[in-house]
Amino acid sequence: MNPIELSLFSSRIDAICEEMGAVLRRSALSPNIRDRLDFSCALFDASGELCAQAAHIPVHLGSMAYAMRDLVERIEWQHGDMVILNDPFLGGTHLPDVTLIAPLFLDGELIAFVANRAHHADIGASTPGSMPISSHLDEEGIVIPPSNLFRRCELDRSLMDEITIQTRNPRDSEGDLTAQISANRAGLQRLERLVESLGSSAFSSALVELNDYAQRLVEQVLVELPDGTYRFSDVMDDDGQDNFDLKIAVTLQVAGSHVHLNFSDSAAQVEGNINCPLSVAAAAVYYAFRCLMPPQTPACAGAFRAITLEAPEGSLLNARRPAAVAAGNVETSTRVVDVVLGALALAIPDRIPAASHGTMNNLAMGSDSPGAAWDYYETIGGGMGAGRNGGGLSGVQTHMTNTLNTPIEVLEMRYPLQVTRHGLRENSAGSGLRPGGEGLVREYRFLAPASATLLTERRRHRPWGIAGGDDGAVGENRLNGEALPSKVTVEVKAGDLLEIKTPGGGGYGGPS
Structure with a gap:
């Protein structure tokens, strides 16, 4: 293909993913998928290599890109099949993220796969919202190994x-x-039309060209990084089981157009649920480097060929079954981004921003009351880290999530809740030549008894500033004015008020 044809081809397969996302959003029932957009869609070739993805959730898509090849090889695929899974140790992330994969066959030949992953607020966990303070995988809900739903x-x-x-x-x-x-099904229909219009051989050749093009673009970026070894570490506040200040450390080696990241100095896996499979750590690494790539870089496997990583089995970033992992997908992945960006800041300090709020501020809640059972889950934004070219945005989702907040009208219409406050948290941003973004304050008044679980971070350790900028403020969780731990389940009564103050972003540069 000439460059114009290749660009059109890339846009067409991206559009298939976007249309899949539109179908999923418009036909889902839960606010978590329909309103918060906690889902992702992608295409893979016949061997399980990533071809295209919509701009959905980085932790979903990066982990699928890392794990899909092994998953595809384990299954005997047939026309009309659709496989469902959520097992974190067999290609998933954490149990609420349920993945459906379907193959495309033409004339008996396996051509490609379509896949989507969506977060279900209820996957049968021990507490409503399916994000419990767990110490074992089975406490986190139904474990679905790769199985034929169709x-x-x-x-x-x-x-x-x-x-x-x-x-x-x-x-x-x-x-x-x-x-x-x-x-x-929508993705299969659109993809079949595209393959029929090109021919299966031309389609496969176009994917090869697209991956090679992406690899060239990325190698041009990586070769500009100074060769060398760069080390950076940060800590997780705790694991919810009284283990504190858990280290995540990376050694980043840059050699020409290749980078390798070694997380061997990180903490061993823990009793609490901040462990993650290696695929989740890979998603965070891929995301951090994706931010350095030119905007026209295709989101395909070729973009990640020059990036490799390792973490010892049995560590926080490569946990063994049956480790609890509910918060690893959301909280630990976010800290991995901070650590990788911190290492890159040693190599290219002018291009890397300060730490963002560093947590998804997870809130899961609901009730098991007979006839009135409900589940709800959301993540809450915070402050973005400032950089050389501008201050951080305030009250936004950052890095490994890309969701919206549920509209207050939807929340109050569906659940026995009132949102009594939702606004920016003043004086939470790190100051500097470029200030960080402010965090958020979100308050919920319960109108009926319920259970609420918080999985949050940056409640003990501030998001770091850079180049002399100040750190952002730590977050706070309070129930009726009383401080709560960063990770906790509480039973609330009608009239109780839950307040969540999210961290601000770090500042950039000392005072002018």
């Missing part, structure tokens, strides 16, 4: 029922899974 176009009704019956609202759970099925 075999030759026929739904496995017993498997669908087995999954949904373990949730608090089987109807909504099946509705969201059906939306994911619909998204994959």
Whole structure:
């Protein structure tokens, strides 16, 4: 293909992912998918290599890019199949993220795969919202190994029922899974049309060219990094099980157009749920380097060929089954980004910003009351770190998540809650020549008894400033004015007020 044809091809496969996302959003029942947009869609070639992805959730897409090849090789695929999974140690991230994968066959030949991953607020965990303060994988909900939800176009009704019956609202759970099925079917239809218009051989050749082009673009970026070894470390506040200041450390080696990241000096896996599979750590690494790439870089496997990583098995970033991992996907991945950016700041200080708020500020809540059971989950934004060219944005999601906040009207209409305050948290940003962004304050008044779980970070250690800029403020969690730990489950009564103050971003540069 000439450059124009290749650009058009890249745009067309990206558009398939975007359309899959639109179908999923419009047909889902839960606010978590429909309003917060906690889902991702992607295309893979016949060997499981990433071809394209929509601009959805970095932790979803990076982990799929890392794990999909091994997953594809384990399954005997047939036309009309659709595989479901959420097992973090077999290609998933954490149990609420349910993935559906469907192959495209033409004339008996396996051509490609479509896939989507969506966060379900209820996956049958021990606490409402399916983000418990866990110490074992089984406490976190239903574990679904790679299984055929469809075999030759026929739904496995017993498997669908087995999954949904373990949730608090089987109807909504099946509705969201059906939306994911619909998204994959839409992707298969569009992809089939594209392949038929080009021919399967030309389609495969175009993917090879696209990956090679992406690799060249990335290598041009990496070769500009000064060769050398760069080390940086940071800590997680705690694991929710009384283990504190857990180290995440990276040794970044730059050699020409290749980089290698070694996390061997990081903490061993812990009792709490901040462990993660290596695929989640890889997603954070890929994201950090993706930020350095030119905007036209295709989001395909070729973009990551020159980036390798390792972490010892049994460590925080490469945990062994049955480690608890609910918060590893959301909190630990975010700290990995901070650590990788910190190492890059030693190599290219003018291009790297200060630390952002460094947590997804996870809130899961609901009730098991007979006839009035409900589940809800959301992440809350904070302050973005400032950089050389501008201050940090305030009250936004950063790095490994890309979700929206649920509109207050939707939240209050569906659940026994009132949002009594939602606004910027003054004086939470790190000062400097370029100030960081302010965090958020979000308050919830409960109108009925419920259970609420917080999985948060940066409550003990401030988001760091850079180049002389000040650190951002730590976050705070309070129930009726009383301080709460960073990771906790509380039983609340009608009238109780939960207040979450999120961290601000670090500042850039000393006073002028």
